[in-house]
Amino acid sequence: xxxxxxxxxxxxxxxxxxxxxxxxxxxxxxxxxxxxxxxxxxxxxxxxxxxxxxxxxxxxxxxxxxxxxxxxxxxxxxxxxxxxxxxxxxxxxxxxxxxxxxxxxxxxxxxxxxxxxxxxxxxxxxxxxxxxxxxxxxxxxxxxxxxxxxxxxxxxxxxxxxxxxxxxxxxxxxxxxxxxxxxxxxxxxxxxxxxxxxxxxxxxxxxxxxxxxxxxxxxxxxxxxxxxxxxxxxxxxxxxxxxxxxxxxxxxxxxxxxxxxxxxxxxxxxxxxxxxxxxxxxxxxxxxxxxxxxxxxxxxxxxxxxx
Numbered sequence: 001x002x003x004x005x006x007x008x009x010x011x012x013x014x015x016x017x018x019x020x021x022x023x024x025x026x027x028x029x030x031x032x033x034x035x036x037x038x039x040x041x042x043x044x045x046x047x048x049x050x051x052x053x054x055x056x057x058x059x060x061x062x063x064x065x066x067x068x069x070x071x072x073x074x075x076x077x078x079x080x081x082x083x084x085x086x087x088x089x090x091x092x093x094x095x096x097x098x099x100x101x102x103x104x105x106x107x108x109x110x111x112x113x114x115x116x117x118x119x120x121x122x123x124x125x126x127x128x129x130x131x132x133x134x135x136x137x138x139x140x141x142x143x144x145x146x147x148x149x150x151x152x153x154x155x156x157x158x159x160x161x162x163x164x165x166x167x168x169x170x171x172x173x174x175x176x177x178x179x180x181x182x183x184x185x186x187x188x189x190x191x192x193x194x195x196x197x198x199x200x201x202x203x204x205x206x207x208x209x210x211x212x213x214x215x216x217x218x219x220x221x222x223x224x225x226x227x228x229x230x231x232x233x234x235x236x237x238x239x240x241x242x243x244x245x246x247x248x249x250x251x252x253x254x255x256x257x258x259x260x261x262x263x264x265x266x267x268x269x270x271x272x273x274x275x276x277x278x279x280x281x282x283x284x285x286x287x288x289x290x291x292x293x294x295x296x297x298x299x300x301x302x303x304x305x306x307x
Contacts, residue, residue: 008055012137022231027182032088059112138164146171179255202244209251227278227286
């Protein structure tokens, strides 16, 4: 029997939650509310295992919050407009995590990445020789840290979105796409009920599903005056086309970002939350300094026609 690796896990909660919410709000909810589910998968079933997760640290902004899609299933189930990250603190404590509070130090930035980097660097001198570091974040700022870990002969697993910087991905020994991780967080029996007002019928054929999603994306981009934030687009696509988008994993593409990669007339620029989608023929390239997308920046969703 293979001896489990000695491993340390470091989670940037805000980063991962936002990335999962862009793919599937129910995946984000289950990730936060049931960490023991995916923790067991990382220990026993994830590639490169088995491993003993001797260090489990979650870096979380206690005042952080998100607004689920007001017309989505999660908001309807919660019955409230805001979901505060602090409500998940006890869930992570019960799963054996040390939760490190990382409040905002500026309007849009907390110190989670810096605190994580310091803790990971200190772990190199820990009496327990951790053979593997698991980093759950798509923040490219961790790239120099990964280089240092490699110099110290530590194996590195990163769970990050497809839009994560190539340099970050190249510095890791193994990268698990966030879309694949999302599948782990939501077991089949936890699949949320399908809303009765799905806006369109499931084309069933994966090629037709991808075509339908891309057609909706092109329409949204064509009517937008500025580049569109990927998390907002993900929510809008689910709302317009229906529950089959999530169930099909974007027509078999896995993630929205991966589906967009094959579209010649659409460009996805890496950035916070997954990046920005734009039409290079109409829009100026977005930048990381672009303000958050206002709620009215997208045209109103198409509602299903009355029979």
